Amino acid sequence: MTKHLSNLAPYVAVPLDPLPNDAEALGSDFQRYLSYYLGRFQGCPQVYMYEALAYTLRDRLMVDWRSTWGEYLQPGKRRAYYMSLEFLIGRSLGNNLLNMGICNETQQALLDYCTSMEEVSSQEPDAGLGNGGLGRLAACFMDSCATLGLPVVGYGIRYEYGMFRQHINDGYQMEEPDHWLRDGNPWELERPEYSQRVQFGGHTEHYIDDDGKPKVRWVGSNDVLAIPFDMPISGYRNKTVNTLRLWKSTATDEFNLDEFNAGSYTEAVEAKNHAEHISMVLYPNDSSENGKELRLRQQYFLASASLKDAIRLWERQGNHDYSKFAAEHVFQMNDTHPTIAVAELMRILVDTKGLEWDDAWNITRNCMAYTNHTLLPEALERWSVPLFAKLLPRLLEIIYEINARFLREVSMKWPGDTGRQRRMSIIEEGGVKQVRMAWLAIVGSFSVNGVAALHSQLLVDGLFRDFYELWPEKFNNKTNGVTPRRWVAHANQGMTALISENIGEGWIRDLAQLEKLKPLAAPEHSAFHAQWRAVKLANKQRLADLVKKECDVDFNPSALFDVQVKRIHEYKRQLLNILHVIHLYRRIKQGRLENWADRCVLIGGKAAPGYAMAKRIIKLINSVAEVVNTDPEVNGRLKVAFIPNYRVSSMEIIAPAADLSEQISTAGKEASGTGNMKFMMNGALTIGTYDGANIEILEAVGEENFFLFGLRDADVAELRRDYRPWTYMERDDDLQGVIDWLRSGHFNMSEPGIFDMVLDALLSPHDPWMTLADFRSYVDAQEQVSLAWQDQAAWTRMSILNTASSGFFSTDRTMEEYNRDIWKLKPGANGE
Ligand code: 26Q
Numbered sequence: 108m109t110k111h112l113s114n115l116a117p118y119v120a121v122p123l124d125p126l127p128n129d130a131e132a133l134g135s136d137f138q139r140y141l142s143y144y145l146g147r148f149q150g151c152p153q154v155y156m157y158e159a160l161a162y163t164l165r166d167r168l169m170v171d172w173r174s175t176w177g178e179y180l181q182p183g184k185r186r187a188y189y190m191s192l193e194f195l196i197g198r199s200l201g202n203n204l205l206n207m208g209i210c211n212e213t214q215q216a217l218l219d220y221c222t223s224m225e226e227v228s229s230q231e232p233d234a235g236l237g238n239g240g241l242g243r244l245a246a247c248f249m250d251s252c253a254t255l256g257l258p259v260v261g262y263g264i265r266y267e268y269g270m271f272r273q274h275i276n277d278g279y280q281m282e283e284p285d286h287w288l289r290d291g292n293p294w295e296l297e298r299p300e301y302s303q304r305v306q307f308g309g310h311t312e313h314y315i316d317d318d319g320k321p322k323v324r325w326v327g328s329n330d331v332l333a334i335p336f337d338m339p340i341s342g343y344r345n346k347t348v349n350t351l352r353l354w355k356s357t358a359t360d361e362f363n364l365d366e367f368n369a370g371s372y373t374e375a376v377e378a379k380n381h382a383e384h385i386s387m388v389l390y391p392n393d394s395s396e397n398g399k400e401l402r403l404r405q406q407y408f409l410a411s412a413s414l415k416d417a418i419r420l421w422e423r424q425g426n427h428d429y430s431k432f433a434a435e436h437v438f439q440m441n442d443t444h445p446t447i448a449v450a451e452l453m454r455i456l457v458d459t460k461g462l463e464w465d466d467a468w469n470i471t472r473n474c475m476a477y478t479n480h481t482l483l484p485e486a487l488e489r490w491s492v493p494l495f496a497k498l499l500p501r502l503l504e505i506i507y508e509i510n511a512r513f514l515r516e517v518s519m520k521w522p523g524d525t526g527r528q529r530r531m532s533i534i535e536e537g538g539v540k541q542v543r544m545a546w547l548a549i550v551g552s553f554s555v556n557g558v559a560a561l562h563s564q565l566l567v568d569g570l571f572r573d574f575y576e577l578w579p580e581k582f583n584n585k586t587n588g589v590t591p592r593r594w595v596a597h598a599n600q601g602m603t604a605l606i607s608e609n610i611g612e613g614w615i616r617d618l619a620q621l622e623k624l625k626p627l628a629a630p631e632h633s634a635f636h637a638q639w640r641a642v643k644l645a646n647k648q649r650l651a652d653l654v655k656k657e658c659d660v661d662f663n664p665s666a667l668f669d670v671q672v673k674r675i676h677e678y679k680r681q682l683l684n685i686l687h688v689i690h691l692y693r694r695i696k697q698g699r700l701e702n703w704a705d706r707c708v709l710i711g712g713k714a715a716p717g718y719a720m721a722k723r724i725i726k727l728i729n730s731v732a733e734v735v736n737t738d739p740e741v742n743g744r745l746k747v748a749f750i751p752n753y754r755v756s757s758m759e760i761i762a763p764a765a766d767l768s769e770q771i772s773t774a775g776k777e778a779s780g781t782g783n784m785k786f787m788m789n790g791a792l793t794i795g796t797y798d799g800a801n802i803e804i805l806e807a808v809g810e811e812n813f814f815l816f817g818l819r820d821a822d823v824a825e826l827r828r829d830y831r832p833w834t835y836m837e838r839d840d841d842l843q844g845v846i847d848w849l850r851s852g853h854f855n856m857s858e859p860g861i862f863d864m865v866l867d868a869l870l871s872p873h874d875p876w877m878t879l880a881d882f883r884s885y886v887d888a889q890e891q892v893s894l895a896w897q898d899q900a901a902w903t904r905m906s907i908l909n910t911a912s913s914g915f916f917s918t919d920r921t922m923e924e925y926n927r928d929i930w931k932l933k934p935g936a937n938g939e
Contacts, residue, residue, distance in 0.1 A: 120173050120180065121173075134217075136162075137159050137220075138159075140158070140159035156217075156220060157200065158293050160213070161231070161293035161294060162293050167209075168339045169339075172350070175348050176350070185434065185437070186437075187438075187439060187930045188413065188417055188437070189248060189249070189259055189439050190409065190413055191245040192406065194246050195234075195239070195245070196234040197756055198231040198234070198755070201597050202592065202593055202597055203339075206341040206342060206592065207341060208344050232290075235285055236263065237270065239393050239673065240673075240780070241441060241480050244587055244781060244918075245261065247918040249351055250918065251588075251590055252340075254343040254345060256342065256347045256935045257922065258349075258934075260349065260417075261349075261352065262352055262354075262413035264353060265295075265336050265354060265386055266389045267386060269285045269389055270713070270754070271283060271391055274752070279729075280726075282391075282716050284388075297336050298334075301335050301416065302334045303333045303354075303411070304332055304333075304359065305331050305407065307330070307404065308497065308498060308500075309500065310325075312326055323504070324458065330359050331382040333354040333408060334354065335353070335412075335416065336353045337350050352416070356384070356386040358383070359382075384401065385404050386405070391713070392717070393674050393676075394486040397488070398494070403498060404498065407447050407498070410445045410448035410451050413445075415455070421435065429456065432470050432474070433470045433473035436474045437476060437931075438452075438476065439930070440475065440476065440477045442480045443479075443547075446488075446548040449471060449551030449552070450547070450551075452467075453467050453505050464508070468512075472552065472553055473553055475551050475552040476552050476554040477548040477551075477552040477556075478556050478585070479545065479558070480558055480778050480779075482562060490542045492541065506534075506542060506547060509547070509550060510532060510533040517531055527573060531546065546574075553581060555574075555582050555583070556583045556584060556585045558586065559778060559779035559780075559802070560584055561797075562584075562779060563583070565820065586779065586916075588920055590918050591618050591788060592615065597759070598760070599642075602639075605639065609624070609627060618916075618920070619914035619915070621914045623911075624907055625911045625912075630904070636903045640899070643766070644664055649764060650668070650763075650764035654707075654750065657751055658732075658748040660736055661746065662748070663743060666707045667706045667892070667896050668706075668764055669766065669769065669892075670766075670769060670791070672711040672750070672758065672782060673782050674715075675713065675724055677721070677724075677876050678773050679771070680772060681710060682876075683882065684708070684710060685728055688745070689845045689848060700744075702894050704892070705744050706744075707746045708747045709750060711750035711753035720864065720868065726861065728747070730854040731747060733854075735747050762791070765786050767791060768782070768786030770796070770799075770801050771796055773796070774818055774819050776798065780798075780801065783800060784800065787804055787912075789910070790907065791906070792812065792906065792909060793805075793813050796881070797815065797820070800916070804916070814888045816884040817881040818877065818881060823877060830877060831872060842882050846870075849866060
């Protein structure tokens with residue numbers, strides 16, 4: 108039976124006694140969990156060792172978790188809520204150990220069980236609750252907020268199935284469900300007493316209440332329950348543990364009961380099943396998939412449960428004066444996915460709290476903030492009005508009211524400009540009407556930001572121009588980052604030790620201190636350079652072992668490791684990379700080995716299951732790899748591997764081992780990129796276009812330490828008007844040769860024609876990604892890379908300078924900017 112909150116007293120956090128962290132205490136707790144809780148003993152499968160250790164650590168997080176909550180619940184304390192359909196967390200064990208500072212003690216405790224940390228850590232399944240960049244960004248943000256002691260709660264969905272597992276079968280991607288919760292999740296804490304009810308369907312009734320006021324109620328709905336599961340988010344050695352609250356959907360009790368009384372027991376259980384579908388699976392598309400009803404259900408489920416939860420918490424602390432609500436809350440919306448929250452907060456305030464529309468609207472637009480992550484117009488979310496009317500009838504009415512009032516404002520400012528009104532309307536007319544979620548997000552927020560300088564500029568110049576002209580003060584940039592804890596201190600322990608020996612440990616919390624490495628890049632520090640190279644070599648050996656195991660390809664650690672890992676997308680241009688690989692292969696076959704550098708090319712990433720072209724690109728990469736790797740004439744000069752099932756835990760091995768980071772999107776298309784930052788921090792050099800955060804990386808490290816190539820975004824726009832891809836072939840024998848080899852069927856002898864769709868796309872005058880236009884410039888830049896690689900001393904200097912210049916790309920800096928400009932929170936006493 109669900110306990111309801113009205114029964115609960117105001118929250119008071121009674122402090123817990125801390126648990127000892129010495130090896131002996133850790134060992135005996137571990138032993139107790141293994142024997143008495145899990146009922147296992149030494150020699151059991153390693154996964155139980157992982158579970159016992161996770162429980163041992165969670166106990167120790169509990170003390171600070173409780174005191175952090177208590178801190179945030181002080182009267183008048185302003186809090187931020189990060190709302191996201193995705194949190195791509197990965198594994199938690201190693202990260203928590205690092206943050207708690209008890210790696211050595213734990214290692215010691217495990218010695219008695221004849222097992223190593225690596226062995227135990229690798230048992231943890233990745234929490235793959237995200238697609239790619241946007242989801243991982245949310246996880247890095249959570250880490251930095253905890254480390255900065257910022258009162259930020261993450262709200263998301265506890266998907267039963269995360270991102271699918273990718274297998275490669277005969278070169279083709281196969282998807283397999285990822286039942287990551289099968290063995291339970293030792294980190295999470297279920298809190299059924301904080302469940303929330305969420306309505307779907309039904310209809311609205313307009314009526315006059317007892318005071319003669321017109322009111323609306325939403326009736327006849329099918330409700331589901333949202334049950335919160337909390338994940339602890341530890342800060343780095345600062346006694347702060349923040350909360351990520353993930354919602355699971357279940358049926359309400361009485362929903363079952365109705366049917367039960369009608370004698371249809373099995374139908375009642377089936378209805379329960381239906382309710383549980385909402386949090387069943389993550390949508391594996393990283394560009395919007397339009398129109399899927401279940402996806403809209405997920406979005407409303409998250410928005411509604413989270414808002415009600417935040418309000419419940421606030422009221423429970425004795426607050427009822429809604430004129431203070433906006434001063435104490437900010438909701439950051441991760442893209443438009445949770446944007447229905449704008450209308451839901453209005454509904455709650457007007458229909459259930461009885462506020463006047465204008466008061467409710469002032470509150471709403473003072474506590475919502477929106478982050479945009481895409482420039483591709485086709486990726487902007489829209490929902491059909493009929494679907495909205497069926498699923499969320501009251502919310503549609505509210506959106507219409509918001510829109511009517513907004514369009515009045517527009518027509519006051521630009522009388523008679525009906526074209527502008529049509530462009531800016533939240534409802535798109537013509538054919539089936541659509542709700543434009545980005546417009547709703549902008550109208551309902553006080554802050555709208557892009558995720559890199561170029562991206563934010565392009566937004567106000569292009570997609571959001573009309574809105575910028577109306578409200579310039581709303582728009583701002585917040586360049587993305589990544590957390591140096593997971594991506595350096597945890598993933599690259601060799602480099603971490605070396606850096607700390609030389610400049611101390613302060614950089615882990617204050618990444619700008621990496622600047623202190625700059626003097627060490629000078630040639631006279633050859634001993635340091637040798638150590639730097641040795642660390643990289645060890646990391647490359649570790650990756651080579653993984654590639655051997657996963658792909659059965661031999662990578663020689665002394666060759667240049669050339670890496671592109673990210674979602675497979677035409678705009679990210681994995682095709683350009685593979686054209687270059689074919690070019691290198693032709694050079695070997697033709698004996699053109701001038702300035703040659705031996706290379707191991709690694710590519711990885713998932714294609715959305717319905718994205719046929721992306722899937723064919725994976726097949727092409729595997730087909731080229733097969734030919735190159737088995738040709739004796741290549742003789743180790745070139746290796747190509749596609750690493751299956753690329754995910755957070757694979758990046759922890761890949762980033763520290765990369766020499767060259769491929770960031771080669773068509774200029775103006777990649778909003779930011781964050782893989783680029785992980786590689787830079789770990790001492791890789793970037794070959795990249797003038798796009799997204801590449802530009803800021805280039806500015807930080809200097810052009811002499813970066814391989815820049817290709818058209819700029821303005822060139823791309825200009826060339827769009829008259830693009831003739833074949834002309835690049837006519838002018839370039841290398842490109843002609845590469846395309847000819849592809850067309851000849853050399854890479855698909857047993858499957859004729861399978862790459863025709865790829866060739867057609869490359870040679871189409873409508874190719875939006877203009878791959879052939881950048882081929883020559885890319886190949887030339889790659890020759891500069893090979894040349895630079897010949898001089899290992901110079902390469903090492905550039906590598907050090909990349910790490911030393913990466914301080915800006917810490918999410919600590921990003922979060923400080925969000926807080927300074929948008930959230931305006933005070934760090935808790937626990938934070939520093
Ligand atoms: C929307 C509707 C229905 C189904 C799926 C979606 C959907 C899901 C995920 C749409 C987009 C995404 C993910 C987008 C994403 O990851 N964008 C990336 O965000 C990063 C963090 O800001 C940037 O660095 C990348 O440049 C950007 O591509």
